[in-house]
Amino acid sequence: MASRVAHSTFLFLGPQKRSAEGNRICPQNFTCPGTYLLKWKSRPIKSSEQKNCFVSSRKSKIVKAVAVSVPSSLADNAEDRKQLSENYGFRQIGEPLPDNVTLKDIVDTLPRKVFEIDDLKAWKSVFISITSYALGIFMIAKAPWYLLPLAWAWTGTAITGFFVIGHDCAHKSFSRNKLVEDIVGTLAFLPLIYPYEPWRFKHDRHHAKTNMLQEDTAWHPVLLEEFESSPILRKAIIYGYGPFRTWMSIAHWLMWHFDLKKFRPNEVNRVKISLTCYHFWMSTFTMVHHTAPHIPFKSSDEWNAAQAQLNGTVHCDYPRWIEILCHDINVHVPHHISPRIPSYNLRAAHKSLQENWGKYMNEATWNWRLMKTILTICHVYDKEQNYIAFDELAPRDSQPITFLKKVMPDYA
Numbered sequence: 001m002a003s004r005v006a007h008s009t010f011l012f013l014g015p016q017k018r019s020a021e022g023n024r025i026c027p028q029n030f031t032c033p034g035t036y037l038l039k040w041k042s043r044p045i046k047s048s049e050q051k052n053c054f055v056s057s058r059k060s061k062i063v064k065a066v067a068v069s070v071p072s073s074l075a076d077n078a079e080d081r082k083q084l085s086e087n088y089g090f091r092q093i094g095e096p097l098p099d100n101v102t103l104k105d106i107v108d109t110l111p112r113k114v115f116e117i118d119d120l121k122a123w124k125s126v127f128i129s130i131t132s133y134a135l136g137i138f139m140i141a142k143a144p145w146y147l148l149p150l151a152w153a154w155t156g157t158a159i160t161g162f163f164v165i166g167h168d169c170a171h172k173s174f175s176r177n178k179l180v181e182d183i184v185g186t187l188a189f190l191p192l193i194y195p196y197e198p199w200r201f202k203h204d205r206h207h208a209k210t211n212m213l214q215e216d217t218a219w220h221p222v223l224l225e226e227f228e229s230s231p232i233l234r235k236a237i238i239y240g241y242g243p244f245r246t247w248m249s250i251a252h253w254l255m256w257h258f259d260l261k262k263f264r265p266n267e268v269n270r271v272k273i274s275l276t277c278y279h280f281w282m283s284t285f286t287m288v289h290h291t292a293p294h295i296p297f298k299s300s301d302e303w304n305a306a307q308a309q310l311n312g313t314v315h316c317d318y319p320r321w322i323e324i325l326c327h328d329i330n331v332h333v334p335h336h337i338s339p340r341i342p343s344y345n346l347r348a349a350h351k352s353l354q355e356n357w358g359k360y361m362n363e364a365t366w367n368w369r370l371m372k373t374i375l376t377i378c379h380v381y382d383k384e385q386n387y388i389a390f391d392e393l394a395p396r397d398s399q400p401i402t403f404l405k406k407v408m409p410d411y412a
Contacts, residue, residue, distance in 0.1 A: 081094075111349075128327075133162070135158070156280060160329075165188040169196075173339070173340050206218040214299070220297055222381065238390050245375055246287070249282045281326065291314075310337060311361075314332070316365065328344070369411060372408040372409070375401075
């Protein structure tokens with residue numbers, strides 16, 4: 001098989017004819033020169049057709065393509081999953097989880113000890129974050145100008161550790177004393193200028209509705225009607241989901257946590273209390289956890305909890321110093337299997353999941369190809385393809401995406 005597919009040109013090929021939009025569609029079992037796009041309004045492609053389709057890259061190498069919506073036929077084809085992993089920058093793309101597996105089935109395979117709260121380990125994480133953050137502030141104050149970028153990177157990473165501590169408090173996995181959790185969670189979020197209670201309410205919804213297209217409050221694709229609603233909004237969306245995506249938690253912060261209308265009546269008073277009282281890593285972690293061309297978002301009537309939490313969440317390894325300062329929040333799949341697992345037990349839980357459910361899991365080591373895939377492909381939602389890139393829908397408006405494709409490294 002050829003080694004690399006151009007990130008911007010995935011297509012699904014059906015019977016030989018032209019689509020309503022005038023794009024040539026090749027017959028089955030036929031290798032087409034160039035690149036052709038089956039657009040939004042073309043008919044859905046059956047999995048039997050997807051299995052035999054081909055796509056060419058910009059370097060004129062022919063590669064057998066796999067539909068990014070992970071059809072059922074993909075479960076039997078390890079070779080295609082391996083190729084897709086390489087193309088997208090993953091270490092492994094998991095098989096689709098069988099429909100009869102429930103979330104309880106997965107939780108029941110985890111050892112009981114991973115749910116146990118250890119006060120010593122919890123407060124050790126607080127000590128690590130306070131110490132590393134104080135060291136970062138000291139470095140910023142004392143470092144010569146040419147070392148300031150390193151000091152900023154360290155400090156921004158260290159302060160993300162406060163978010164992870166507050167995150168554990170929100171899930172009631174920091175302390176057995178719930179008042180202590182509320183106090184620590186609120187204090188941990190203060191340096192981040194994050195209102196603890198509003199975030200907690202919305203984050204609970206994210207766990208209950210992971211990868212549900214309309215209901216999930218975290219990362220999800222842009223809807224076509226949003227993208228086409230106005231030229232100004234389209235430009236904002238292209239920049240926000242393109243070059244500025246790793247800082248998009250700032251926009252998310254503003255939209256979701258300060259509007260009292262977004263909360264239930266019984267939540268409003270706690271939200272008001274929180275409202276009175278460094279986003280790169282926070283955006284990057286959450287984006288990588290839940291954004292990949294092969295991971296579908298489902299409507300509520302099609303959604304399956306086990307598939308969304310195990311098969312629709314990504315584990316990603318980062319440099320170890322980042323993982324230490326951020327308390328292993330990158331070990332994210334077990335957290336979605338059960339939010340009650342404390343952060344210091346995530347690695348033990350992940351090991352258990354690998355032993356019992358490893359072939360269904362998505363795993364990566366952070367790399368430029370992975371980021372390039374997310375920033376240049378994972379844009380507008382399409383039920384058949386999962387994602388359509390901005391530059392395929394609106395080429396003239398998508399110069400930021402074209403720019404990213406040219407300048408971002410492509411090595412994994």
